Amino acid sequence: MQQSLTVAAAQLNLWVGDVEGNVRKIIEAARKARDELGADLVACPELSLIGYPPDDLLLRSAVPRLIEQGVSRLLDEVKGITLVFGLPEYEHGQIYNAAYVIRDGHIITRYRKQQLPNYGVFDERRHFKRGHDACVFEVEGHKIGLTICEDIWFPEPAAQARAAGAEVILNINASPFNIGKSAERRRALDLRVAENRLPVIYVNCVGGQDDIVFDGDSCAVNADGSVAFSAAEFEEGVFPITLQAGQFTGELRKEQSEEAVTYRALVQGVRDYVNRNGFPGALIGMSGGIDSALVAAIAVDALGADRVWGVSMPSRYTLDMSNDDARIQAELMGIKYSMLPIEPAFETFTQMLAGEFIGRAVDLTEENLQSRSRGMLLMALSNKFGHVVLPTGNKSEMAVGYATLYGDMCGGYAPIKDVYKTLVYRLCRYRNTVSEVIPERVITRPPSAELRPDQKDSDSLPPYELLDPILQAYVEAQLSIPEIIKKGFAEADVRRVAGLVRRSEYKRRQAAPGPKVTGCAFGRERRYPLTAVYGDI
Ligand SMILES: Nc1ncnc2c1ncn2[C@@H]1O[C@H](COP(=O)(O)OP(=O)(O)OC[C@H]2O[C@@H]([n+]3cccc(C(=O)O)c3)[C@H](O)[C@@H]2O)[C@@H](O)[C@H]1O
Ligand SMILES: Nc1ncnc2c1ncn2[C@@H]1O[C@H](COP(=O)(O)OP(=O)(O)OP(=O)(O)O)[C@@H](O)[C@H]1O
Ligand SMILES: NC(=O)CC[C@H](N)C(=O)O
Numbered sequence: 328m329q330q331s332l333t334v335a336a337a338q339l340n341l342w343v344g345d346v347e348g349n350v351r352k353i354i355e356a357a358r359k360a361r362d363e364l365g366a367d368l369v370a371c372p373e374l375s376l377i378g379y380p381p382d383d384l385l386l387r388s389a390v391p392r393l394i395e396q397g398v399s400r401l402l403d404e405v406k407g408i409t410l411v412f413g414l415p416e417y418e419h420g421q422i423y424n425a426a427y428v429i430r431d432g433h434i435i436t437r438y439r440k441q442q443l444p445n446y447g448v449f450d451e452r453r454h455f456k457r458g459h460d461a462c463v464f465e466v467e468g469h470k471i472g473l474t475i476c477e478d479i480w481f482p483e484p485a486a487q488a489r490a491a492g493a494e495v496i497l498n499i500n501a502s503p504f505n506i507g508k509s510a511e512r513r514r515a516l517d518l519r520v521a522e523n524r525l526p527v528i529y530v531n532c533v534g535g536q537d538d539i540v541f542d543g544d545s546c547a548v549n550a551d552g553s554v555a556f557s558a559a560e561f562e563e564g565v566f567p568i569t570l571q572a573g574q575f576t577g578e579l580r581k582e583q584s585e586e587a588v589t590y591r592a593l594v595q596g597v598r599d600y601v602n603r604n605g606f607p608g609a610l611i612g613m614s615g616g617i618d619s620a621l622v623a624a625i626a627v628d629a630l631g632a633d634r635v636w637g638v639s640m641p642s643r644y645t646l647d648m649s650n651d652d653a654r655i656q657a658e659l660m661g662i663k664y665s666m667l668p669i670e671p672a673f674e675t676f677t678q679m680l681a682g683e684f685i686g687r688a689v690d691l692t693e694e695n696l697q698s699r700s701r702g703m704l705l706m707a708l709s710n711k712f713g714h715v716v717l718p719t720g721n722k723s724e725m726a727v728g729y730a731t732l733y734g735d736m737c738g739g740y741a742p743i744k745d746v747y748k749t750l751v752y753r754l755c756r757y758r759n760t761v762s763e764v765i766p767e768r769v770i771t772r773p774p775s776a777e778l779r780p781d782q783k784d785s786d787s788l789p790p791y792e793l794l795d796p797i798l799q800a801y802v803e804a805q806l807s808i809p810e811i812i813k814k815g816f817a818e819a820d821v822r823r824v825a826g827l828v829r830r831s832e833y834k835r836r837q838a839a840p841g842p843k844v845t846g847c848a849f850g851r852e853r854r855y856p857l858t859a860v861y862g863d864i
Contacts, residue, residue, distance in 0.1 A: 331571040332469045334497075335360030335369040336556070338543040340534035340563045342603060343378030350376065350397045353412055354404050356565045361408040364567040368409040368466045372499055372532035373440075373476045374424065376414040379501030379532065379541075385454045391417040402432050409435070409466050411473065413499055421456045426473055426499055428464050438462035440475035441484050448503060448539055448843065448852045451477075461491040469494055469570065472525075476500040479529070480515045482522055489523045495570065496523070500531040504542035504592050505846055506585060509560075516548050526550045526575055533563050535599030538840040538850050540592045547575040554579065561591045586757035589750070589844050590625070593742050596842030597717070598629035600740045606715040608634030610708055612701050612735070613657065613664075615639075615649030616774060618719040618743065620656055620765045621751055624758050625742050626717060632661040636714055639666045640701045642673060644777050652769050659764045672700040694778035698734030706737055715739040718839055723748040723791055725838060725849055726798045727824065728831025729784070736834065741841035745848040747798065748774070748791040789820050797824045803847040808863040833857050 337356040341349045353371050360369035373379060376397045377390070384390060394414055401410065409430045416425035416439065424440040439458020443451035461484070462473045472488025472495070479485065479498040488496060496519065502512065516527050526549050533543040547556040547568045556568045556577025568577040583591075601609055609626045613619045619637075626635045637660075639653040650666070657664035676696050684692075705716045716738035720730045722745050730736045743751060755765050774784040774791075788794055797820060800811045811821045835849045836857060847853055 329469065329572075330467045331569055332368065332467050333364060333366040334528055334547075334568045334570065335364050335366035336528065336530045336545040336547075336558060336566045336568060337369055337371045338531060338533055338545045338558050338562065338564055338566065339371060339375065340599070341372065341375055341378045341532055342534075343381055343536055344384055345378065346376055346393045346397045349378060350400050353401060353410070357405045357408055357410050359565045360567075364565065366408060366567060368411065368471070369565070370497055370499055370528065370530045371410070371412040372530060373413040373426075373501040374415065375412045375499075375532070378536065380448075380450070380536070380539075381415065382450070383454075385415055385422055390415070398427065398434075402429055402434070405429065406431050409464075411497065411499060413475065413501075415455075422454055423458055424451060424455045424475060425458070426462075426475055428462075428473065436462055436464045436473075438473045438475065440478060442477040442481050444477040447847070449477075461487040461493075463488055463491045463493045472496045474498045476502055479519055479527070482519070485519045485523050485525070485527075489525055494525065494573075496525055496527045498527060498529050500529065501541065502531050502544075503539040503843065504560075505848075506589055506844055507846070508542070509544050509588075512544065513546075513548075513554070516546070517552055520548050520550060520552055524550050526570070526573070528568060528575075533561050533595070535596040535842060537600065538843055538848065538852075540596045540599075540842045540844075542588070542592060547577055549575050560588050561595050584757065586753050589746075590628075590754050590757060592844050593625045593746070593754075593842055594629045597625055597740065597742050601630060601634075601715060604715070604739075606713060606739075608636060608712075608714040610636050610638060610705055610712075610714045610716045611719065612705055612716075613637040613639050613653040614645075614777065615652035615656070615769065617751055617755060617765075617769050617772075618721055619653075620769050621746075621755050621758070622717050622719045622742050623656060623660060623662065624755075624764050627660045627662060627764070633663075634714075635660070635662040636708070636712075637662050637664045638705060638708065639664070640669045640704060641666070642669050642697050642777070644697075644780060644782070646777065648768070648772075649777060652766055655766050656764065656769065659766070667704050669697060669700040669704070672703065673697055676700065694776070695731045695734055697778055698731035702731075702734045702737035709739075717742055718744075720744055720838070721746050721748050721751050722845070722849070723788075723794055723798060725835055726802055726831075727788060727794070727827035728834050729788060730834065732834055732837060736838055738839050741839040744838065744841035744850075745844045747795045747845075749795045789824065793820060794824060797821055798828070801825055801828060802849075802853070803845060805847075829861075
């Protein structure tokens with residue numbers, strides 16, 4: 328009878344570039360797995376030594392040496408347990424996305440990733456060469472086939488490992504979050520399990536890295552397709568999974584709503600961006616509207632109320648109700664709150680421009696001057712106190728260019744830039760079920776930019792319930808105008824929305840990064856030309 332095997336899934340939050348820090352974390356995880364969990368094997372995420380995605384850091388001349396030192400330290404310090412970790416492997420002028428299996432000071436075997444993703448947010452073929460060979464190693468009499476992330480999304484690498492004698496597939500990952508991703512992963516794992524009739528262990532990292540967030544979602548699937556272990560999303564930890572008589576046992580997480588998980592993703596993105604870039608806190612322009620309310624709630628949950636500073640900057644068009652709501656929200660959240668009216672700046676700018684503007688009607692220019700006066704004040708506070716400004720634009724607005732360049736777009740990290748307005752409402756409602764931090768009136772009032780009297784978003788944009796599905800079809804599904812019309816949308820609406828998206832590409836290119844939560848986020852994932860002539864495509 329085969330001995331049981333305990334595998335520790337190290338769902339770690341690793342920092343891109345910080346090889347020494349990551350090595351320390353891996354050593355800590357291995358010790359915990361050995362001493363507290365009695366594990367035989369501890370598995371860390373893809374590229375755990377350098378973090379994911381390292382991008383062009385891989386090209387820096389000092390990196391191969393850093394990686395070598397990291398490997399030596401792991402060989403010296405991890406004893407009494409088998410360790411699997413990921414690293415960039417440099418050989419004969421090439422780089423491989425690799426994983427090493429080490430035990431008691433020896434490299435037992437190594438594996439090179441075969442399927443290199445090169446779509447969406449991934450650019451692996453820019454840096455890595457692919458591997459070709461299976462890697463099977465033995466722990467306590469169990470034969471384990473090692474694969475890396477994208478490998479599990481294709482049939483060949485797991486089948487190859489099985490042909491080489493694997494009885495269990497271990498897949499180490501750096502797989503970013505988006506809404507629905509967990510279900511996509513389970514579908515890929517189910518296919519591999521069914522094709523090979525082998526159990527699979529899936530280990531992923533957690534944490535925010537610029538414009539992507541990793542949710543963990545590590546799991547173990549038995550050969551019969553049943554899920555025997557699932558790690559809570561966004562929880563860093565080392566989790567035990569036991570394999571006995573061919574069956575896994577482990578703990579199953581409590582499943583959460585889509586809103587709860589998405590909200591956690593945004594919190595993680597903000598927390599890791601602000602902390603890793605060394606900001607003492609965050610500044611938010613609080614209008615009393617729903618977008619700034621959600622951003623403030625996320626910032627407080629990410630950083631704590633004492634590191635968040637809300638600034639109300641009323642103009643002549645701001646309703647008392649908006650100022651009240653901004654103040655009430657700040658009080659509910661317990662954050663620092665200041666009020667800096669923009670009227671003096673706005674008047675000064677209008678006077679300064681009066682000579683040049685003679686004979687010209689008041690138009691968008693004056694609206695944007697208000698938005699830019701606010702941006703100027705927030706950036707001055709940022710410069711003086713060091714807090715990063717969090718712009719509040721949502722995906723619906725970013726898509727159609729409904730934001731002022733160097734105005735409300737200014738800032739360093741944009742927490743909800745990939746959140747459609749209809750989802751903004753759902754997330755606010757969800758957050759209030761945890762504890763009420765957003766006044767009900769903020770959620771129920773019609774959205775308005777308050778840049779002219781009685782302005783409503785619906786004066787310039789189709790209602791969000793119509794806009795968002797058209798955007799999903801145009802931006803995420805990349806459908807052509809005729810295809811979207813065929814889905815039942817009015818031609819005039821589709822043409823108008825598509826036109827706005829095309830014309831505002833230049834704005835998005837200049838926008839702050841923010842966490843991806845949809846299937847196609849602006850920024851790293853969607854690279855469109857600024858200058859291009861195209862028809863209905
Ligand atoms: N292709 C191109 N490449 C590079 N730059 C280009 C460009 N086309 C225009 N530009 C530049 O961009 C300028 C126009 O952009 P910009 O100055 O931003 O102004 P613009 O897009 O004309 O106006 C801002 C829009 O955002 C709305 N808004 C503002 C503030 C808050 C909210 C809200 O509710 O959240 C909404 C506002 O109602 C208005 O519809 C041009 O004057 C030009 O300098
Ligand atoms: N009176 C104000 N005081 C402080 N900040 C403001 C004010 N008005 C606008 N802002 C800032 O500019 C952003 C854009 O706000 P605006 O009211 O124009 O539209 P919005 O996209 O509906 O946002 P919100 O729902 O937060 O009001 C706000 O989220 C806020 O950060
Ligand atoms: N790092 C990777 O190979 C990730 C690719 C994979 N399809 C995922 O996102 O899960």
